[in-house]
Amino acid sequence: MSRSTRYLSPSLPELAADAGDERVLAASRSVKPSRRTSRSAFFEEPPEEDDPLLGFEPYLHAAPRRNSITPDRQRAFIAALAASGIVTQAARSIGASLEALYKLRHRKGAEGFSAAWDAAIDRGMMRLEDCALERAIQGEVRPVVSMGQVVTSYIRHDTALMMFLLRTRRAGRFATVDPRTNPQPGDALYEKVLADYRARQPSSEAVLDSINAKIEKMRERRLAHEAVLAQDFALAAEEEAESYCGA
Numbered sequence: 001m002s003r004s005t006r007y008l009s010p011s012l013p014e015l016a017a018d019a020g021d022e023r024v025l026a027a028s029r030s031v032k033p034s035r036r037t038s039r040s041a042f043f044e045e046p047p048e049e050d051d052p053l054l055g056f057e058p059y060l061h062a063a064p065r066r067n068s069i070t071p072d073r074q075r076a077f078i079a080a081l082a083a084s085g086i087v088t089q090a091a092r093s094i095g096a097s098l099e100a101l102y103k104l105r106h107r108k109g110a111e112g113f114s115a116a117w118d119a120a121i122d123r124g125m126m127r128l129e130d131c132a133l134e135r136a137i138q139g140e141v142r143p144v145v146s147m148g149q150v151v152t153s154y155i156r157h158d159t160a161l162m163m164f165l166l167r168t169r170r171a172g173r174f175a176t177v178d179p180r181t182n183p184q185p186g187d188a189l190y191e192k193v194l195a196d197y198r199a200r201q202p203s204s205e206a207v208l209d210s211i212n213a214k215i216e217k218m219r220e221r222r223l224a225h226e227a228v229l230a231q232d233f234a235l236a237a238e239e240e241a242e243s244y245c246g247a
Contacts, residue, residue: 057112085124136162
């Protein structure tokens with residue numbers, strides 16, 4: 001018996017019920033049986049008709065055809081996308097191809113449909129976060145197989161997922177900081193680098209003297225330039241006077 005067959009034993013839901021995990025017993029509309037044990041394969045309730053998500057301005061076809069994605073189909077797609085979070089499943093629910101939907105999304109006049117698409121994806125991401133949080137807190141049912149039969153089950157808690165959620169949602173308290181790559185005030189490396197930097201910096205008096213020296217050099221260059229201009233002007237005036245006398 002293959003490993004996948006063992007894990008799909010009919011006795012697993014019963015063991016899950018004994019363990020108090022009702023999630024495994026919920027109905028799934030996943031089109032792929034191999035995904036039915038995943039919480040993400042379960043649909044949420046679609047938005048109500050008066051949900052602001054469905055109040056977008058749909059794209060209106062100038063000459064709609066039989067297979068056109070009409071405003072009603074656009075709203076049905078957005079509702080299914082918000083419920084599932086999966087574009088392919090939402091497209092399948094209205095019988096439209098991904099190519100047609102993406103082409104419609106990028107048409108001029110479909111800005112409302114495109115914005116609603118993004119908002120529905122955001123809801124799906126929020127649902128994914130909720131699923132991850134639920135899985136981190138409640139754990140997941142794992143079967144114990146012996147001689148090709150599921151004999152019992154246990155609850156496994158994903159510690160790595162739990163720490164990831166804590167670091168992202170409570171970063172100020174649980175985020176780990178490596179002092180070698182991101183030293184903070186008070187760390188030995190941080191204080192050493194700060195001391196070295198301050199030691200290399202000149203004093204305020206030295207900075208002021210340097211500025212004054214540069215200003216003095218600029219003044220000397222200006223005076224030298226003015227002297228050259230005055231000398232050139234004097235020579236030009238002398239040459240002009242000699243030309244008048246010669247005339």
